[in-house]
Amino acid sequence: MVDVTALGARVASSAVAPLVRRLFVRDGPGAALVDRPVRISALVSFRGEKRTVTPKDVDRIARELVRRALAAAGPGEAPVGEGEAEAVKDALARTLARLGEITVEDYEAVGLGPERFARELRTGVPLAPYGLGEGGLLLYERLLNTASLHILNFLTQRSTYVARQQTVQTRQLARLVQGLDVLLERLPSQSAEDAGFEERYADHIAARHGTLTIYGLDAGTREWPLDTAYLSLEATRPQQAARDGHRDGRHAAVAAEQVLAGRDQVFLRGVAGSGKTTLVQWLAVTAASRVYDHGLTHLIGRVPFVLPMRRIVRPGAELPVPGDFLRAVGCPVAGEQPPGWVERVLRARRGVLLVDGIDEIAGERRAAARRWLRELVRAFPGNLWLVTSRPSAVPEDWLAAEGFGERVLARMSQDGVATFVRRWHRAAGAEAAVGEALLRSVRTTAELTGLATNPLMCGMLCALHRDRRGFLPQDRKSLYEAALTMLLERRDRERELHDPDGLRLPYAVQVQLLQKLAWWLIRNSRLEMDRAEALQLIGGALPALDLGGAGEEDVMRALLLRSGLLREPADGRLDFLHRTFQDYLGARLAVQDLDFGLLIDHAGDDAWEDVILLSVAHARPREAEHMLRRLTGEGTPRGTLLAAAGLRYAAEVEPGVRLLVEERLAALVPPSTFELAGDVARRGGDLVLGLLPGPEGLDDLTAAIVVGTAVEVGTEAALHFLTRFRGHPGRDVQVILADSWHRFDRERYAREILAHLPEQWPVQVSTLDDLRSLRALGGWERIVVRGAYRIEDLTTLIVPERLRYLALEAPHPVEGLAWLSAFPALDTLHMAGEADPAAARELPAGTEITWESDRQPSPAHHRG
Incomplete structure (x- = not known):
């Protein structure tokens, strides 16, 4: 039926x-x-x-x-x-x-x-x-x-x-x-059975993934509706591909929620807290919503399957076949699933498979995960696939043979940070002026600019800024320490929970126990543990703690109820609120136990990077210097870059050790490739800027890599450095400069970089303020409009006589394209979606149209 x-x-x-x-x-x-x-x-x-x-x-x-x-x-x-x-x-x-x-x-x-x-x-x-x-x-x-x-x-x-x-x-x-x-x-x-179940499953997806946990509200956490909390981020191509894409200014970056619009299979990399899991939730809820006016036609009529790797990979167990997807993730309606339903959905090419966190499984299981993905993609072609991971967990092009294109989730732009901060303060019921004060601090303080790079860190900054009445920690370790104090010690007291339900654990005891759980997870390459394993660890620690005879069950219950850091995502399973807190707490215990050799032995493991850096922050000066020497002694670019990043974490470093790290870093500058440029910038920060050469004496490719490195650093000092290259004649240098203004303060970048470029290469705009900034420059010749737009805004804010090239990344509006006659100099229009001959016939004479689907002038283009 x-x-x-x-x-x-x-x-x-x-x-x-x-x-x-x-x-x-x-x-x-x-x-x-x-x-x-x-x-x-x-x-x-x-x-x-x-x-x-x-x-x-x-x-x-x-x-x-x-x-x-x-x-x-x-x-x-x-x-x-x-x-x-x-x-x-x-x-x-x-x-x-x-x-x-x-x-x-x-x-x-x-x-x-x-x-x-x-x-x-x-x-x-x-x-x-x-x-x-x-x-x-x-x-x-x-x-x-x-x-x-x-x-x-x-x-x-x-x-x-x-x-x-x-x-x-x-x-x-x-x-x-x-x-x-x-x-x-x-x-x-x-069948009616399949249809009825699919509707119930869609309701479950909306309820399960329709909220986000936003750190810091009410001195703790709170669920935010996804449609309010979701912040659109950018997904870029890996550095080399991005450089090639800069040649036409269109394909270097897309809105993250659009990554599956252009291709069926995407492997998305992003650092901890960058929003990978949030994007997975948003795609799942959007696909299941049975709403058809969101503009993402590739998601209409699809069925999402959210597959967190940490949940579906079990020691000694095979990865699930499609019929077991729902049971593997603990879906409560799995028992109602009609036999063969998932396979029928995938055979009809209606699936959206969201595989989250390849980095969150042990390294020896990743090869098996890749084989599992390969077999599923080949068995069920035509479905949409998004696989996420931290940046260095697997090699470049790890899934290329399986047909996956790679994207990188970009750090939040200044506009993104501002949007997040303002939404957070509205949700918290705080005065708007408090949020604006925080934004001024972030924009003018290099340390805070470096911290406010993703939603997790922005939420922590918002909470602590309000909690401490404007005083903010200036480094990552201090930020986590303040967050722990808020969650573990002050949260109940300031909410007047003087006699909380159950056992009340002192702050130091909570930290010590949470450290043991975190370090066990890290050493065992796990992100979840069985409740029995946690009870065994707690039971082993109790004899050394003065808790008045409390048992491990009482202590476990207190940690789950009161800490705000430990949670139970499924019956009998425990994990931390966020991987970042696990890394911070594990690093504390690693230093206490003097496990420096174990840390250095894992320097090549992406999952250990934050643990190593935070261990440098926790270590005493001699211990930190020992770690930095060992890292540079590895003789690998990764070891050197970790040591360079560690300099920013160490409170005190002997000059000879600092000089050694800087000399090893200098050997990697300028980077030899765009791929290496991202790693050098991310780990070296402002230290790299003092080592970058030019612009004199550089060939065009090297100059472009140098500029790309400074863009990735992304600080005010980096913006000042870029002013040296604004007159450089290299095509790639100019295109990268034109395409990077969203990474910095918009008005200042327009004034100090864009206004001085000898040629006007494509510039991306996504807000009215973007359009106003270009108008203040007297207009711009080549504009790429990202996301939804209103015709009246474009015709009002774009200087008509200057516009020659226009790219519209959202589908053309109902009104058609006749409104483009307002731009007499326009000679090229690029449109999203499939070629539409009827729309092309509405173009003014002399304007050529291309479509995303063909990347070449469409046969429907109109010439006067």
Whole structure:
């Protein structure tokens, strides 16, 4: 039997729209041509003096909708029998007749959206008398939602409505109709059992992944709705590919949520706390939402599977086959899953497989994970895949043979930091002025600029800035120490929990126990432990602690309830709130136990990098110097770069050791490749800037690598360094400079870099402030518009006479492309999506159009 939940969508727009139009009077003289909103009841065609459709015709329209839906199911696939189909028709006809009764005005109805408008129509229509079963009720609801979508779309197209310039809702509904047609093409026939389960599973995904834990609210953590908390980040190509992409200024960076729009398989790297897991949640919820106006047509009709590697990889166990995906991640509805459902979804090419955290499994299991991925991709082609990892956990092009393209999650831009800080303070109920004060500190203090690079660190800075009334730690170790004090000691006291439920552990005891758990996880290459393992570790520590005879179960319960750092993601499993806290606490115990040899032995392991650096921060001066000597003695670029990063963590370093590290680092500067440039900048920081040469005496490639290195450093000192290269004649140097302004303070970069470039290469804009900054320069010739846009903003803020090249990364709007005639010098337009000959014909004479799908001038381009 066919999927009942999809039948409404399977009736094409061309079939539904004419039926819906018959419910309303023709738009013309005498049809409410007024300049104010009108009630929908005044527009229906089956009431009043001007009726062109009888009440019986409404019944026939409902019958036709049901007939076409069942015909779309195919022979022998009808989800309801003849008698129940008649009952669905009767219920639908009575509901559509409500159009003549409701007092909702047209603009109010559009504002409700199709699902809420459908509920408005259902009000006052009892369904019990119709005796609908589960399949009949689902069919009724889907057909009513589909009809409501087309009713609202029809309302926005009436002259009276358009005259009132309700263009936002018009575009939204047009995207809904387009999305519905995409859904029609993508959804296969399904049994009622599959369809019902898929809907329950989608509800689970929305509930499970629809919130984010934001650090620091109420001196602890709080769940934020995903749609409020999600911050769009950038995903860039690896450095070499990015440099090649700079040649046309389009392909170096995309919004992270769009990484699967251009290709089916992506391997995404990002540092701890950079937002990888948040992106996975956002993609999962968006795919499961059954909403079609978000503009991400590649996610419509898809089924997401969130597969955290830390959860599905078990010692001695095989990785799960598709039928076991839900059980492997502890999905509570796994037991209801129809046999073969996952395989049927993947065979229909509807899956979005989100494999999170390759770095979070032991190194010896990663080869098995790659074989598992290869076999799944080959067995089920055509699905969407996103695999995430920390940057150096696996070699470059680790999944290239399996068809995965690589992207890197970029650090937060200054605009991103500002957006996050302002949202955090609104959610916390703090004064806006407090957030603005923090932003001023971050922008003017190099140490804070270096810390505010990802959502986790920004959340910690926000919490501590408010908690300490403006005083902020100036290094990473101090930041974590302050966060621990807030979570472990002050949290209960300041919330007036003087007599908390259960055992109350002193701060020092909590830290000592959490350190033992963290260091055990690190040494065993684990991110989760069984509850029994944790109890054994705690039990072993209790004899040395003065806890008045408390047992390990009491202590475990206290750590889970009160610390805010330890949690139980699944029954019988324990982990830390975030990997970063685990690394910090583990490093403390490693130094206490003098495990420096073990730390250095793991210098080549990406999962240990933060542990090693934080150990340098915890160590006493002689111990830190010993670690730095050992790291440089490794004789590898990685060891040298770790030592260079360690200089910023050590409180005191003997001059001879510092000189040794700087000399070894100088041998890597300038970097030989763009790939190495990112590592050198990230670990060396401002120290690298003093070692970079030029611009005199550098060939074009070396100069481009030097500029790329400084861009990756990303501090105010780096911006000052870049001013030396703004007149460099090298093409790549100029393109990188033009494309990097989002990494710095926008206005200052525009003033000190962009204004001095000899040629205007493509510049990316994503906000109105970006457009205003370019306008303040007198305009710009080549502009790439990232994300959604409003036509009136582009025509108002772009200087018409200067614009020659325009790239629009979002689909073209409902209004078409005729508005581009406002730019007389425009000769090239690049558009996202598939070629659209109709849109191309609207272009002004002399403008050539290219499309993302072909990367070459489209046959539909228009020449005057």
